[in-house]
Amino acid sequence: MTLTSTSLSKDDSEKNYPIWITGAEALMDSLKVHDVKVIFGYPGGAILPIYDAVHKAENDGWLKHYMVRHEQGGSHAADGYARSTGEVGVCFGTSGPGATNLVTGIATAQMDSVPLVVVTGQVPRPAIGTDAFQETDIFGITLPIVKHSWVVRDPSDIAKVVSEAFFIASSGRPGPVLIDIPKDVGQEFFNYERILPGKIIPKGFKRNGEINDADINQAIELIQESSRPLLYVGGGAISSGAHEEVETLANNYQIPVTTTLMGKGVFDERDDLSVGMLGMHGTAYANFAVTECDLLIAVGARFDDRVTGKLDTFAPSAKVIHIDIDPAEVNKNRRVDVAIVSDVAKALSKINEKYFNNKTSCNTKNWLEKINFWKNKHPLFVPPEEGEIYPQEVLLKVRDFAPEAFITTDVGQHQMWAAQYLRNAPRRWISSAGLGTMGFGLPAAMGVKAALPNEEVICIAGDASVLMNIQELGTLSQYGLNIKLVIINNRWQGMVRQWQESFYEERYSSSDMSCGEPDFVKLAESFGVKGFLISERKQLLNEFKSALDFDGPALINVRVRRGENCYPMVPPGKSNAQMVGYVNSES
Structure with missing residues (x-):
């Protein structure tokens, strides 16, 4: 039968x-x-x-x-x-x-x-x-x-x-x-015969052991002794669902928080304790903070090269606490003073519990004042509302018009601008960080929308990277996935062009996308997806929100200044403090 x-x-x-x-x-x-x-x-x-x-x-x-x-x-x-x-x-x-x-x-x-x-x-x-x-x-x-x-x-x-x-x-x-x-x-x-979830533990699987109280106590001692601590939080905190624990730890000890590209959303970037993203295209104040901190608390982060810059200059005067579930990451790139191999949320809960029991403290008043000085002196670039549209303006409008949206990105300049200017809630920032996969954003947005059909989902893409998986517009059309695909269109492989300008004496080899660029609006409409073209600032101010509010899948092609570079930038082989292109408010 x-x-x-x-x-x-x-x-x-x-x-x-x-x-x-x-x-x-x-x-x-x-x-x-x-x-x-x-x-x-x-x-x-x-x-x-x-x-x-x-x-x-x-x-x-x-x-x-x-x-x-x-x-x-x-x-x-x-x-x-x-x-x-x-x-x-x-x-x-x-x-x-x-x-x-x-x-x-x-x-x-x-x-x-x-x-x-x-x-x-x-x-x-x-x-x-x-x-x-x-x-x-x-x-x-x-x-x-x-x-x-x-x-x-x-x-x-x-x-x-x-x-x-x-x-x-x-x-x-x-x-x-x-x-x-x-x-x-x-x-x-x-x-x-059925096997229900959790009924089989794979052979050779080893669970993490109990958290060692001595390690927790040693970590707390380092926090108490520190006057310039910094929380450096990565994607492991997102995976662990440790958002509340990170917030509690930061507020308890008044420790500033910087996140990696994978860690965006784990801490409210509108909070005074936030210094935003660090690393190659991080904020100037985050990179100055990590350079001058005396204690670095790495939480679910792996000391990636795009974060550290020249490794031996990364947090050079700091003691290091590393909390991570993967023992292979501990002492891999940076020797640490305290290692806690554990689920991040559980480890932070232990530290927070001891704070509430003992009311331990840490005096960071002068440190926070210094960071606020850096924030005021070296803010992110604020584009003037004149001339051609700045790509940063587009991200600011997305932030204003869709503050609670789930954001996916492709890879390139637009990705870094999005990371700099958008403020995301937990799990609402979705970007290919480690591999840097062009073409990731549009299909990833489909996955978000399939999982959460009632949520607003926006993909931020570049005109070069979006072509890597542009065929997925057909999937959007077939299933009516109400996703907004925003193309920051400078008609370049933007990050490649920026590197060629900065390090290859402006030899722009195979990076100009203007010849052969499709008419994105017509292309979208050929798939049955609504297309919008934004080429002037008055359209960005008036029509962009209407496009985001359109009831159905839509492609929004925004033509921006061709030669704009993504700054700050840490050149390869340099320390994070040796950024180029960051804003000095006094200059």
């Missing part, structure tokens, strides 16, 4: 098992019991048995599948889904080119510690290793960029593999995992 997934529900009692179904149906039921409601993917020959089961799941009403226009778009959409919700994102791709098209998205998620379960189709088991049509060893290809991976050679392993996959993707430091399923495994019938 053949029972399909229509016969399966979470409320089935154990007496109904085992059930005779296919491997593909077992996969879908295993995803169902892990509360998967949304999948992004693209079908193909080797994964067709699974897509047949997807069809049944959608008819049953428990699943929504979004057919993207390119597998890379599917992996980025699953990434955006995961970042905006904290849940595991899921995407599908077929064998061969379908699987390899997922690689960039997998690497993006790995670099930024995003939990994904990636399912690929594979050629039938007897054909593996024969160079069959559309065969690639995606297991081997992705080994360096996943937390773990499986090739399922027996359908009876599917429930166990899925359970392990969700556990590993979301446990500890999150990241992507891959499940490769040969076509005949998806077609084969077997006696399936």
Whole structure:
């Protein structure tokens, strides 16, 4: 007897098992019991048995599948889904080119510690290793960029593999995992038994031990002794959901807070204690603060090169407390004085608890006054309202008109301007930081909107990077995803041009995008997406808000000054204090 997934529900009692179904149906039921409601993917020959089961799941009403226009778009959409919700994102791709098209998205998620379960189709088991049509060893290809991976050679392993996959993707430091399923495994019938979430602890999995009270006490002693402390907060605090704990610690001890690109949103940037983002394109006052602090409290951050500049000049006089869930990050780039290997929220809670019990304190009055002096002397550039539109103006308008929106970005100058000028709530800033993946923003926005259909979602893109995945306008159109795609259009690969101007004597090799640029408005409308062109300041003041308020997916092409550079900037090989282009209010 053949029972399909229509016969399966979470409320089935154990007496109904085992059930005779296919491997593909077992996969879908295993995803169902892990509360998967949304999948992004693209079908193909080797994964067709699974897509047949997807069809049944959608008819049953428990699943929504979004057919993207390119597998890379599917992996980025699953990434955006995961970042905006904290849940595991899921995407599908077929064998061969379908699987390899997922690689960039997998690497993006790995670099930024995003939990994904990636399912690929594979050629039938007897054909593996024969160079069959559309065969690639995606297991081997992705080994360096996943937390773990499986090739399922027996359908009876599917429930166990899925359970392990969700556990590993979301446990500890999150990241992507891959499940490769040969076509005949998806077609084969077997006696399936459900495995509920958390029932299997993967072999070799090691949980972090208890937090050592001695380490907590030593950290508190360093905080108490410090007169110039600085909280340096990264994406690990977002993953941990440690927003309240960071705020409490900062307020308890009156410690200023700087965040990495991945950490944006973990602390209210309107708060007086915020100094914004640090690093290559961070605020001048954040970079001065990290250079002169005497205690650096690194929270869920990894001392990335774009943050530190020349490593031996980063916080050169500071003692360091490093709180991170991944022991591999501790003492990797910077030797630390106190290491707390733990979930960030739990460690900060321990520190905050001891503060409330003992009312420990830290005198930072003079330090905060100095930081306020830097803020006043070296503010971010305020564009004059004259001449051509400044790109910074566009971000300020987004901040004014959509202060609560979920923001995704592509990669380049527009990304750094967005990071500098936008102020985001937790999980409302979604950007490819570690890998710097052009084309990330639009499909990531699709993932956010699929997860949170009632939220405002805006993608900030550049005219060069948006073309990397522009085909996803078709996905927006098909599913009516009400996303606003704002293109900061300077007709350059902007960051490449800036580096060529600064370090290559203005030899602009292959960075001018003006020749061959599409008419973005017509292109959008050819996909069935509303297009807007903003080329004059009066339009930015009047029509831009109407475009953001349009009821439906829309592309807003904003033409800005061509030669504007993104400052401040720390040149390669320099210390963070050796920025160029920062504003001196007295000059």
